[in-house]
Amino acid sequence: MTDFYQTERRKRIWSTHAAPALGLSKYGTPATVWAYMRGLADEPDLSDVFEVQAGRYLEPVIAKMHADETGDKLVSLAKVTQQADVSGLPTGAHYDFWNDTKKMLHECKFFSPQRQKEFGAPGSDSVPMDVLVQCLHEMLVWNAQDKPLYAKTNGVEVDVLFGNAARIVFVVPWDARAIVRSGRRRITRRFFG
Secondary structure, three states, rough: OOOHHHHHOOOOOOOOOHHHHOOOOOOOOOHHHHHHHHHOOOOOOOOOOHHHHHHHHHHHHHHHHHHEEEEEOOOOOOOEEEEEEOEEEOOOOOOOEOOOOOOOEEEEEEEEEEHHOOOOOOOOOOOOHHHHHHHHHHHHHHHOOOOOOOOOOOOEEEEEEEEOOOOEEEEEEEEEEEHHHOOOHHOOOOOOH
Protein backbone atom coordinates (compact mmCIF):
# COMPACT_ATOMS: atom_id res chain seq x y z
CA MET A 1 0.00 0.00 0.00
CA THR A 2 1.22 3.50 -0.74
CA ASP A 3 1.86 6.08 1.97
CA PHE A 4 -0.94 8.20 0.48
CA TYR A 5 -3.35 5.28 0.76
CA GLN A 6 -2.40 4.66 4.39
CA THR A 7 -2.68 8.38 5.24
CA GLU A 8 -6.08 8.81 3.61
CA ARG A 9 -7.47 5.59 5.14
CA ARG A 10 -6.50 6.80 8.63
CA LYS A 11 -8.74 9.87 8.33
CA ARG A 12 -12.05 7.99 8.22
CA ILE A 13 -13.84 4.87 9.39
CA TRP A 14 -14.25 2.75 6.26
CA SER A 15 -16.75 -0.07 5.80
CA THR A 16 -14.16 -2.73 6.57
CA HIS A 17 -13.18 -0.91 9.80
CA ALA A 18 -16.72 -0.58 11.16
CA ALA A 19 -17.32 -4.07 12.61
CA PRO A 20 -13.85 -4.39 14.21
CA ALA A 21 -14.16 -0.84 15.61
CA LEU A 22 -17.36 -1.89 17.36
CA GLY A 23 -15.88 -5.18 18.61
CA LEU A 24 -18.23 -7.13 16.32
CA SER A 25 -15.73 -8.95 14.11
CA LYS A 26 -13.52 -11.96 14.51
CA TYR A 27 -11.11 -10.38 12.00
CA GLY A 28 -10.10 -7.35 14.04
CA THR A 29 -10.62 -5.58 17.35
CA PRO A 30 -11.26 -2.02 18.50
CA ALA A 31 -7.62 -1.94 19.67
CA THR A 32 -6.23 -2.86 16.24
CA VAL A 33 -8.41 -0.23 14.53
CA TRP A 34 -7.44 2.35 17.16
CA ALA A 35 -3.72 1.64 16.67
CA TYR A 36 -4.12 1.89 12.91
CA MET A 37 -6.13 5.14 13.06
CA ARG A 38 -3.52 6.68 15.38
CA GLY A 39 -0.67 5.72 13.06
CA LEU A 40 0.82 3.25 15.55
CA ALA A 41 0.36 0.23 13.26
CA ASP A 42 -0.20 -0.46 9.59
CA GLU A 43 -3.49 -1.78 8.34
CA PRO A 44 -3.24 -5.55 7.99
CA ASP A 45 -2.34 -6.59 4.44
CA LEU A 46 -4.78 -9.34 3.50
CA SER A 47 -3.87 -9.43 -0.19
CA ASP A 48 -2.22 -12.84 0.12
CA VAL A 49 -5.26 -14.48 1.80
CA PHE A 50 -6.81 -16.89 -0.70
CA GLU A 51 -10.43 -15.91 -0.01
CA VAL A 52 -9.56 -12.22 -0.42
CA GLN A 53 -7.72 -12.85 -3.71
CA ALA A 54 -10.48 -15.09 -5.05
CA GLY A 55 -13.14 -12.62 -3.97
CA ARG A 56 -11.50 -9.81 -5.93
CA TYR A 57 -11.15 -11.89 -9.08
CA LEU A 58 -14.60 -13.41 -8.80
CA GLU A 59 -16.63 -10.24 -8.11
CA PRO A 60 -17.48 -9.68 -11.80
CA VAL A 61 -18.27 -13.39 -12.26
CA ILE A 62 -20.59 -13.45 -9.24
CA ALA A 63 -22.33 -10.30 -10.49
CA LYS A 64 -22.74 -11.74 -13.99
CA MET A 65 -24.22 -14.93 -12.55
CA HIS A 66 -26.73 -12.82 -10.62
CA ALA A 67 -27.62 -10.65 -13.63
CA ASP A 68 -28.04 -13.69 -15.90
CA GLU A 69 -30.20 -15.46 -13.32
CA THR A 70 -32.45 -12.51 -12.42
CA GLY A 71 -32.30 -10.14 -15.39
CA ASP A 72 -31.29 -7.33 -13.01
CA LYS A 73 -29.06 -4.58 -14.38
CA LEU A 74 -25.86 -4.39 -12.31
CA VAL A 75 -23.50 -1.44 -12.71
CA SER A 76 -19.87 -1.77 -11.56
CA LEU A 77 -18.84 0.62 -8.79
CA ALA A 78 -15.25 -0.67 -8.67
CA LYS A 79 -13.81 2.82 -9.10
CA VAL A 80 -16.28 4.57 -6.76
CA THR A 81 -15.08 5.88 -3.41
CA GLN A 82 -17.37 8.04 -1.31
CA GLN A 83 -16.77 9.98 1.88
CA ALA A 84 -19.24 11.64 4.21
CA ASP A 85 -19.26 13.17 7.66
CA VAL A 86 -22.32 11.73 9.34
CA SER A 87 -23.23 13.24 12.72
CA GLY A 88 -19.58 14.16 13.24
CA LEU A 89 -18.22 10.75 12.22
CA PRO A 90 -15.84 10.82 9.24
CA THR A 91 -16.78 7.81 7.11
CA GLY A 92 -15.82 6.35 3.77
CA ALA A 93 -16.85 3.44 1.59
CA HIS A 94 -15.93 1.49 -1.53
CA TYR A 95 -18.56 -0.55 -3.32
CA ASP A 96 -18.88 -3.52 -5.66
CA PHE A 97 -22.02 -2.97 -7.77
CA TRP A 98 -25.28 -1.01 -7.98
CA ASN A 99 -28.42 -3.00 -8.79
CA ASP A 100 -30.21 -0.45 -10.96
CA THR A 101 -33.28 -2.67 -11.22
CA LYS A 102 -33.87 -2.93 -7.47
CA LYS A 103 -32.16 0.35 -6.45
CA MET A 104 -29.81 -1.44 -4.08
CA LEU A 105 -26.11 -1.78 -3.52
CA HIS A 106 -24.85 -5.23 -4.51
CA GLU A 107 -21.98 -6.67 -2.46
CA CYS A 108 -20.18 -9.76 -3.81
CA LYS A 109 -18.46 -12.12 -1.39
CA PHE A 110 -16.44 -15.31 -1.73
CA PHE A 111 -16.37 -17.45 1.41
CA SER A 112 -15.45 -21.02 2.19
CA PRO A 113 -18.44 -23.40 2.31
CA GLN A 114 -17.90 -23.74 6.08
CA ARG A 115 -19.05 -20.13 6.58
CA GLN A 116 -22.48 -20.89 5.14
CA LYS A 117 -23.66 -22.04 8.59
CA GLU A 118 -23.20 -18.43 9.79
CA PHE A 119 -25.91 -17.27 7.35
CA GLY A 120 -29.67 -17.73 7.47
CA ALA A 121 -32.19 -18.56 4.77
CA PRO A 122 -31.66 -17.30 1.21
CA GLY A 123 -33.20 -13.85 0.74
CA SER A 124 -33.12 -13.12 4.48
CA ASP A 125 -31.09 -10.47 6.28
CA SER A 126 -29.55 -13.13 8.50
CA VAL A 127 -25.84 -12.58 7.84
CA PRO A 128 -22.78 -12.64 10.13
CA MET A 129 -22.25 -9.49 12.19
CA ASP A 130 -19.11 -8.41 10.26
CA VAL A 131 -21.06 -8.54 6.97
CA LEU A 132 -24.12 -6.83 8.49
CA VAL A 133 -22.13 -3.91 9.89
CA GLN A 134 -20.25 -3.50 6.59
CA CYS A 135 -23.59 -3.31 4.74
CA LEU A 136 -25.09 -0.82 7.22
CA HIS A 137 -21.97 1.32 6.95
CA GLU A 138 -21.98 1.27 3.13
CA MET A 139 -25.66 2.29 3.08
CA LEU A 140 -24.99 5.08 5.57
CA VAL A 141 -22.22 6.57 3.41
CA TRP A 142 -24.17 6.07 0.15
CA ASN A 143 -27.37 7.68 1.44
CA ALA A 144 -25.45 10.57 3.05
CA GLN A 145 -24.43 11.88 -0.38
CA ASP A 146 -26.17 15.10 -1.46
CA LYS A 147 -26.30 13.87 -5.04
CA PRO A 148 -26.45 10.07 -5.15
CA LEU A 149 -24.90 8.48 -8.25
CA TYR A 150 -28.13 6.65 -9.06
CA ALA A 151 -30.66 6.91 -6.22
CA LYS A 152 -30.79 6.45 -2.48
CA THR A 153 -30.34 2.79 -1.68
CA ASN A 154 -33.08 0.80 0.00
CA GLY A 155 -30.76 -2.06 0.90
CA VAL A 156 -27.75 -4.18 0.08
CA GLU A 157 -27.89 -7.49 -1.72
CA VAL A 158 -25.15 -9.70 -0.33
CA ASP A 159 -24.32 -12.15 -3.13
CA VAL A 160 -22.17 -14.90 -1.62
CA LEU A 161 -20.34 -17.62 -3.50
CA PHE A 162 -19.56 -20.35 -0.96
CA GLY A 163 -16.58 -22.01 -2.65
CA ASN A 164 -17.88 -24.36 -5.32
CA ALA A 165 -20.89 -25.37 -3.20
CA ALA A 166 -23.52 -22.63 -3.58
CA ARG A 167 -24.23 -19.02 -4.53
CA ILE A 168 -26.86 -17.43 -2.30
CA VAL A 169 -28.20 -13.87 -2.15
CA PHE A 170 -29.17 -12.27 1.17
CA VAL A 171 -30.81 -8.85 1.49
CA VAL A 172 -29.99 -6.33 4.21
CA PRO A 173 -32.67 -3.59 4.07
CA TRP A 174 -31.99 0.08 4.75
CA ASP A 175 -32.87 0.69 8.39
CA ALA A 176 -31.79 4.06 9.76
CA ARG A 177 -32.60 2.99 13.34
CA ALA A 178 -30.27 -0.04 13.08
CA ILE A 179 -27.47 2.21 11.89
CA VAL A 180 -27.94 4.58 14.83
CA ARG A 181 -27.93 1.61 17.22
CA SER A 182 -24.73 0.27 15.64
CA GLY A 183 -22.64 2.61 17.74
CA ARG A 184 -21.86 5.74 15.70
CA ARG A 185 -21.26 7.82 18.85
CA ARG A 186 -19.08 5.13 20.41
CA ILE A 187 -16.86 5.04 17.31
CA THR A 188 -16.61 8.84 17.19
CA ARG A 189 -15.45 9.12 20.79
CA ARG A 190 -13.06 6.18 20.63
CA PHE A 191 -11.21 6.97 17.42
CA PHE A 192 -11.57 10.71 16.85
CA GLY A 193 -12.36 12.14 20.29
